[in-house]
Amino acid sequence: MKMKRYLCLALVVVFMLAIALTGCGGDKASSDSSTAASTAAESSAAAESSTAEATATVPAETVDLTWILAGPQADPDVDMIAQKASEYLKDKLNVNLKMQVFSYGTAYDNKVNAMLSAGEAIDVVFTAGWAADYKNNAQKGFFLALDDYLKNSPIREIDGEDFLNSAKINGKIYAVNTNKEQAHQWGFLLKKDLVDKYKVDIASIKKMEDLEPVFEQIKKNEPGIYPLLPVQMDAPFKLLDWDNLSADDAPGALYPVNGKTTVVNQFTAPESIAHYKKMQEYYKKGWIPADAATLEGQVTLMTSGKYFANSQSMKPGKDAEMKISTKIDWVQLNLTPAVKTNREAGGSMLAIPAKSKNPDRAFKFIEMLYTDKTLRNMFSFGLEGVHYDKVSDNVIAMKPDNKGYASAGNGWRFGDQFKDYLVKDVDDPQKWEKFKQFNDSATALDSLGFAFNPKDVEAEVAACQSVVQNYYKQLFTGSVKDVDAEVAKMDKELKTAGVEKVLKEMQTQYDAFLAAKK
Amino acid sequence: MSSENVTVRKRKRGFFSEIRTNGALFLMLVPGAIVLLINNYLPMFGVVIAFKRYRLFNNFFDSVIRSEFVGFDNFAFFFKSPYAFNITRNTILYNLVFIALDLIVPVALAIALNELRNKRGSKTYQSLMFLPYFLSWIVVSYLAYSFLSMDKGFINTTFLSMFGLDPVNWYSETKAWPFILTFFHMWKYTGYNIVVYIASIAGIDSEYFEAASLDGASKWQQIRHITLPLLQPIMIIMTLLAVGRIFNADFGLFYNVTKNSGSIASVTDVIDTYVYKALRNSNNMGMTAAAGLYQAVVGCITVFTANMVVRKIDKDKALF
Numbered sequence: 115m116k117m118k119r120y121l122c123l124a125l126v127v128v129f130m131l132a133i134a135l136t137g138c139g140g141d142k143a144s145s146d147s148s149t150a151a152s153t154a155a156e157s158s159a160a161a162e163s164s165t166a167e168a169t170a171t172v173p174a175e176t177v178d179l180t181w182i183l184a185g186p187q188a189d190p191d192v193d194m195i196a197q198k199a200s201e202y203l204k205d206k207l208n209v210n211l212k213m214q215v216f217s218y219g220t221a222y223d224n225k226v227n228a229m230l231s232a233g234e235a236i237d238v239v240f241t242a243g244w245a246a247d248y249k250n251n252a253q254k255g256f257f258l259a260l261d262d263y264l265k266n267s268p269i270r271e272i273d274g275e276d277f278l279n280s281a282k283i284n285g286k287i288y289a290v291n292t293n294k295e296q297a298h299q300w301g302f303l304l305k306k307d308l309v310d311k312y313k314v315d316i317a318s319i320k321k322m323e324d325l326e327p328v329f330e331q332i333k334k335n336e337p338g339i340y341p342l343l344p345v346q347m348d349a350p351f352k353l354l355d356w357d358n359l360s361a362d363d364a365p366g367a368l369y370p371v372n373g374k375t376t377v378v379n380q381f382t383a384p385e386s387i388a389h390y391k392k393m394q395e396y397y398k399k400g401w402i403p404a405d406a407a408t409l410e411g412q413v414t415l416m417t418s419g420k421y422f423a424n425s426q427s428m429k430p431g432k433d434a435e436m437k438i439s440t441k442i443d444w445v446q447l448n449l450t451p452a453v454k455t456n457r458e459a460g461g462s463m464l465a466i467p468a469k470s471k472n473p474d475r476a477f478k479f480i481e482m483l484y485t486d487k488t489l490r491n492m493f494s495f496g497l498e499g500v501h502y503d504k505v506s507d508n509v510i511a512m513k514p515d516n517k518g519y520a521s522a523g524n525g526w527r528f529g530d531q532f533k534d535y536l537v538k539d540v541d542d543p544q545k546w547e548k549f550k551q552f553n554d555s556a557t558a559l560d561s562l563g564f565a566f567n568p569k570d571v572e573a574e575v576a577a578c579q580s581v582v583q584n585y586y587k588q589l590f591t592g593s594v595k596d597v598d599a600e601v602a603k604m605d606k607e608l609k610t611a612g613v614e615k616v617l618k619e620m621q622t623q624y625d626a627f628l629a630a631k632k
Numbered sequence: 633m634s635s636e637n638v639t640v641r642k643r644k645r646g647f648f649s650e651i652r653t654n655g656a657l658f659l660m661l662v663p664g665a666i667v668l669l670i671n672n673y674l675p676m677f678g679v680v681i682a683f684k685r686y687r688l689f690n691n692f693f694d695s696v697i698r699s700e701f702v703g704f705d706n707f708a709f710f711f712k713s714p715y716a717f718n719i720t721r722n723t724i725l726y727n728l729v730f731i732a733l734d735l736i737v738p739v740a741l742a743i744a745l746n747e748l749r750n751k752r753g754s755k756t757y758q759s760l761m762f763l764p765y766f767l768s769w770i771v772v773s774y775l776a777y778s779f780l781s782m783d784k785g786f787i788n789t790t791f792l793s794m795f796g797l798d799p800v801n802w803y804s805e806t807k808a809w810p811f812i813l814t815f816f817h818m819w820k821y822t823g824y825n826i827v828v829y830i831a832s833i834a835g836i837d838s839e840y841f842e843a844a845s846l847d848g849a850s851k852w853q854q855i856r857h858i859t860l861p862l863l864q865p866i867m868i869i870m871t872l873l874a875v876g877r878i879f880n881a882d883f884g885l886f887y888n889v890t891k892n893s894g895s896i897a898s899v900t901d902v903i904d905t906y907v908y909k910a911l912r913n914s915n916n917m918g919m920t921a922a923a924g925l926y927q928a929v930v931g932c933i934t935v936f937t938a939n940m941v942v943r944k945i946d947k948d949k950a951l952f
Contacts, residue, residue: 220912227915233692250914255688361914404782408803408891468688568914573709576919580713580910584897593804594895610714 177472178210179479181238182229183493183527184222184245185215186413186439191496191518199492207478215521219346219410222246230256233469237476240527241289243460244347247361248281249565252288257465259286263477272484272530280459283565289465290480294531295429295549297556298461299452300353302423303416303436306443308332308339316447322350323392325423329401332422341401343421344393345412349590350425354389355450356380357559358457359566359620363582364575365613366620370453372560375628377621379613381582381589382605390601393592406591413520416440427457430548434540438512438523452556459562462527483529494525494534502537511538564627571619574612581607682706682925686917699918706922715906723902726810727878730817735871738822739863742829743855758830761823769884772816776889780812804895813900816889817882825870832866833859865949868942872951876935879903879927903927 181196196213203209216222226246229236241248241257251257264270264287270278273293281287302325304314314328329341344350347362356367359377367380380386396402409415416424417440426432433446464483466476483490495502495510496519502510512522521527525534532546542548568575585604594600651658677696683706684699710716741761748754764772779786780802788799802808840858849857881902890900892909901909907923943950 223912227912231686231688231915231917233688233695247915254686254915256915404799404801405803407895408893572914572916573705573712573919576709576910576914576916577713579914580715580906583909584894584901586894588804588893588895593801607714610712612712 174208176208176210177475178212179207179238179472179476180212180214180236181479182226182236183213183215183240183521184218184242185521185524185527187215187217187520188221189215189519189521191501192521194500195492195496195519198497199489202489202492203479203482207475207482209472209475209479211479217411218245218413227251230467234467235469235471236467237470237472238480239465239467240462241465242462243358243457244362248289248460248463248465249283250361250568252283252465253565253567253569256468257288258468258470258473259288260290260466260477261287263474264290267477267481269481269484277459280456280563281463282563289463291459292462292464292526292528292531293484294462294526296458296553297429297452297454298458299428299448299556300355300425300450301428301446301448302350303426303433303444304423304447305419305421306445308336308422309445314445316445319447319449321449322353329396329399329422333399333401336422339420339422340403341422342396343409343412343415343424344402344406344591345409345415345424346587347590348412348425350393351386351389351586351590352425352427353449354380354385355453356386357455357561359561359564359624360568360575361579363579363586364616365578365582365608366566366617368559368561368624370450370455370559372557375560375624377617377624379608379617381586382601382608387597387601390589390592390594390597393590394594394597395592397592402591402593404593407587407593413439417442430552431542431545434537434542434545435523435526437540438537439520441514452552454556454558454562456562456564464528480529484533485530487533490525490529490533491535493521493528494531495522495537502535505538508535509538510535512540560628560631561624564624566620566623568619571612571616574616577611578608578613578616581611678921679925681917681921683922684918686921702918706918707926709910709919710907710923710926713906713910715901718898719901719903719906722899723879723881723904726813726881726902727874729810729814731871731874731878733814733818734821734825734874735867737818738825739829739860739867741822742826742833743859745826746830746833746859747851758823758826761826763823764820765824767820769882769888772820772884773888773891776812776816777891803891803893806896806899809890809896809899813885813889817885820885828866828870829863832863836862868949869951872935872938872942875938876931878934879930881905883908 192213192215196211200209200211203211216225222240222245226239226241230239230246230251239246241251243249248257264278269290273291277291277293277296278287281289281291302322304316308314309316312328312331319325332339332341342350355370357370358364358380359366359368365379365381366377368374368377393402397406403409403421412424415421416436419442426436428446428448433444436442436444464480466473466480470476483493495512496516498504498510500513501516501519501522502512505511516522523537525531532549536543536545581604584607585600588594589597589600589604680696681699683701683703684696685702685705686699687695689695689698713719745754745758748757767775777785780788782788782799782801782803785802787802792799800808802812836859840862841854844854844858881904883904886900886902886905887908890896892905893900903923907920911920939951
């Protein structure tokens with residue numbers, strides 16, 4: 115009896131505090147299944163009530179259209195832009211556009227994956243191999259198949275049959291590729307003021323090691339500047355150009371040349387180990403920030419101007435594009451050969467979530483991003499007079515004090531990028547011709563179009579990813595004491611996690627893919 | 633004796649007569665009960681997901697029902713992990729330390745605060761200790777970073793250099809983290825726990841203390857023979873409640889304060905962070921639900937066991 119009274123007292127105190135404090139509690143949504151389930155239940159109730167609404171194809175009534183996009187930061191000005199776009203679309207599509215931008219990386223994945231599994235009614239969503247994992251989410255049925263819509267769509271011609279079909283999974287297209295560069299090469303962006311100061315001969319540099327004398331000089335003469343900036347996956351490890359068959363943090367890759375068809379574990383391959391040792395050497399010399407293993411947000415760090423070189427995926431005019439978002443002059447250094455892989459084929463795409471209430475209009479909207487120059491430039495650069503001024507018909511000048519729309523210049527995220535304005539004094543007037551040349555010059559890898567289906571090894575892949583997550587940051591940044599010991603430990607743990615089974619399954623599927631291609 | 637007679641008589645009365653006499657009280661219970669039902673019981677339906685390969689159909693309920701049944705497959709990823717032992721050990725050991733310290737430190741501080749003559753001072757201390765509770769773990773993680781950063785942190789630049797010691801890369805120093813994490817846990821939650829104990833100390837009849845001091849009992853004797861025994865029931869309850877969550881770790885603490893540094897994962901990875909890292913990219917509802925269910929089931933078993941032990945020792949003091 116006495117216990118009951120105390121229990122009541124304790125519970126009352128705890129509950130009152132809990133109620134008073136719930137608003138202040140900063141508990142991040144964890145993997146707690148019960149919270150996930152409850153939010154899912156709420157949103158499904160909302161979805162149920164709305165399925166009754168007819169999905170009108172004739173834009174007689176205004177509907178909300180939600181577009182989720184990844185960007186350098188959560189831009190404060192997107193509401194303003196979305197409102198202007200809605201006004202523009204009033205007599206064309208009659209939608210009330212709602213935009214949300216989440217920053218690249220974990221922030222985007224977390225939010226979008228949660229929205230998709232909860233079945234939230236979003237209409238257009240940015241997806242890629244590296245953001246809200248396209249293949250994974252398409253295979254799980256979170257995206258709508260777009261084949262019927264695409265039948266007579268102008269996107270067919272703009273993207274080209276091959277590029278469009280590269281998004282095919284089990285014979286169906288679940289997202290449309292942005293028409294942009296169709297190949298990639300890796301390299302460094304170097305800070306221009308320092309390149310000029312130390313008279314770096316860009317043409318003579320063929321590999322990362324050639325930059326060592328420059329790193330040395332910068333370390334010696336430029337206090338406060340770090341020669342090299344590796345951040346999470348955006349590290350020089352990318353220069354090895356592994357042709358990953360699954361997510362970037364899952365073992366299983368091919369060498370980036372045609373003819374080699376053996377699936378290997380890219381994290382323990384000899385080339386990678388040699389690279390880890392190189393990075394460790396750089397780290398010991400103080401060329402890499404001491405706390406590199408815990409840094410996040412590459413673009414934000416680059417904007418601080420404290421780092422000389424950072425690894426990037428290159429294309430013509432990458433330096434200009436990054437100048438617009440970081441306001442720093444860069445020199446572009448291309449190192450690896452340009453190849454067409456699944457990375458670009460799934461490099462930037464727009465999908466319609468299966469739970470969209472207005473898929474027809476969502477698709478028309480996506481289509482307009484390919485065909486309507488005025489509309490797509492609103493999202494590529496912001497608003498005239500606010501974020502930029504027009505210089506001539508196709509050339510604009512960015513306002514230097516624009517802070518509210520860091521996404522400006524990132525037109526590669528949607529539609530037909532070839533319809534973007536050129537930025538005065540930044541963009542090469544020949545930019546789009548060079549893009550075409552770049553696309554034509556690149557070789558296509560045999561693995562293009564292969565989509566690994568992890569259904570039978572899901573548990574092993576997840577276990578392997580958790581191992582890689584524990585090791586890759588310190589290995590990629592060189593901040594380990596003993597590379598060999600660390601790799602041996604990772605290898606042992608990966609084997610326990612079942613990496614061999616994963617690689618075997620990948621090999622079987624890839625061989626079947628190659629056989630079917632012949 | 634009299635109280636027991638009352639219960640016996642009550643039991644004999646029917647359910648409806650109970651409602652008739654205490655109608656107002658039952659009415660007051662309704663809103664809370666509904667909230668509990670919606671927030672805590674309705675989502676329990678979701679445990680089914682743990683046994684399914686979750687795919688999206690018309691709506692959430694439809695998805696859950698029509699998804700393919702895969703038995704215990706979703707639980708496999710946890711046990712296939714090379715970290716299964718490590719993360720379980722970390723979760724339990726950290727929680728044991730937290731449970732012990734969350735009992736000793738707040739009780740000691742609550743008694744100390746209660747003994748303070750200066751009531752305004754006592755209130756100020758209490759508020760100051762309560763303050764960290766309002767900070768989110770994200771904020772705390774940056775506070776920690778300002779101390780522990782390799783090249784800019786206070787400890788390395790000011791403290792260690794003062795004694796001529798080499799800077800330490802704290803985010804890869806495995807030995808330090810059990811202490812750092814314990815420190816931040818205590819710093820954040822002690823103030824909150826104190827409130828519970830101060831409330832129950834305030835509920836102790838002051839006549840006991842008056843009588844004791846008339847008989848010449850010292851402060852120490854009063855605490856030992858009056859305060860602590862009377863606090864014992866609430867201490868047991870708070871501990872039993874904590875034991876029920878022994879398999880759940882504080883995600884914010886273990887993920888944010890460590891800055892998700894891989895080099896120290898062997899001592900900082902707990903079940904919650906492991907599940908997050910393994911499944912963040914794969915958007916797998918089934919496996920996340922499986923992990924949650926596993927934690928809940930083990931937590932349930934531990935709390936029943938702990939309660940059984942308490943009941944063996946003193947039947948009156950058990951929770952149920």
